[in-house]
Amino acid sequence: MTFKHTFKAEVNWTSNPNPEQSASKFYSKSHKIVIEGKPVLDVSAAKAFKGDPALYNPEDLLLSSLVSCHMMSYLYVCSQNKIEVIEYSDNAEATLEVSEDGSGRFVEVRLNPKVKISNPDQIQLALELHEKANQLCFIANSCNFPVLHEASCGVA
Numbered sequence: 605m606t607f608k609h610t611f612k613a614e615v616n617w618t619s620n621p622n623p624e625q626s627a628s629k630f631y632s633k634s635h636k637i638v639i640e641g642k643p644v645l646d647v648s649a650a651k652a653f654k655g656d657p658a659l660y661n662p663e664d665l666l667l668s669s670l671v672s673c674h675m676m677s678y679l680y681v682c683s684q685n686k687i688e689v690i691e692y693s694d695n696a697e698a699t700l701e702v703s704e705d706g707s708g709r710f711v712e713v714r715l716n717p718k719v720k721i722s723n724p725d726q727i728q729l730a731l732e733l734h735e736k737a738n739q740l741c742f743i744a745n746s747c748n749f750p751v752l753h754e755a756s757c758g759v760a
Contacts, residue, residue: 614638634659663710667698669743670713670751678717678737687730690760691720713751720760730757 617635633649634656649655650663671694682689694717702708721730734753738744744751 612640630654663698663700666710667696667713670698670741670747671696671715673741673743674715674717674734674737674751674753677740678719678734681733681736681740682721682730685726685729685733687726687733688722689719689730690722691718693718710747710749712749713747715751715753715755717753717755719755719757721757722760724759727757727759731755 615635615637617632619631633654635647637645637647639645646659647665648657648659648661650661651657653661655661675692675694679689679692694715696713696715698713699711700708701711715734717734719730721727734755738751738753741751
């Protein structure tokens with residue numbers, strides 16, 4: 605049996621012409637994402653695409669979704685295997701390729717989870733569970749590019 609869940613988001617953008625660039629068909633890339641019951645998220649294009657570098661961009665948010673989903677899936681499989689996780693951190697990277705015609709796609713994401721657990725006898729199992737977490741991760745399962753893991757584990 606499968607269960608379906610619906611998620612909704614609203615985007616709001618208003619033209620804010622820049623008099624210095626109006627002749628060049630420049631549009632502001634900044635906009636707001638509204639999800640009911642949550643703070644408004646100010647978003648722009650990445651700096652490389654003439655966006656506001658102080659704001660989140662879709663590429664940041666995609667990578668953040670993968671990092672967050674993997675961590676939650678990992679903590680779930682660790683709890684199933686009675687592994688006490690003390691600390692979890694990740695310094696992930698995503699590689700985006702852009703073609704001459706302006707189209708692009710992510711070609712790879714590398715997660716680098718660093719985990720500290722309480723029992724040194726469970727380090728090998730804790731490392732192996734990243735693969736199971738990847739299999740369960742909703743976001744990773746929705747991607748058409750590889751999500752790789754270079755995990756490390758130690759004892760707190």
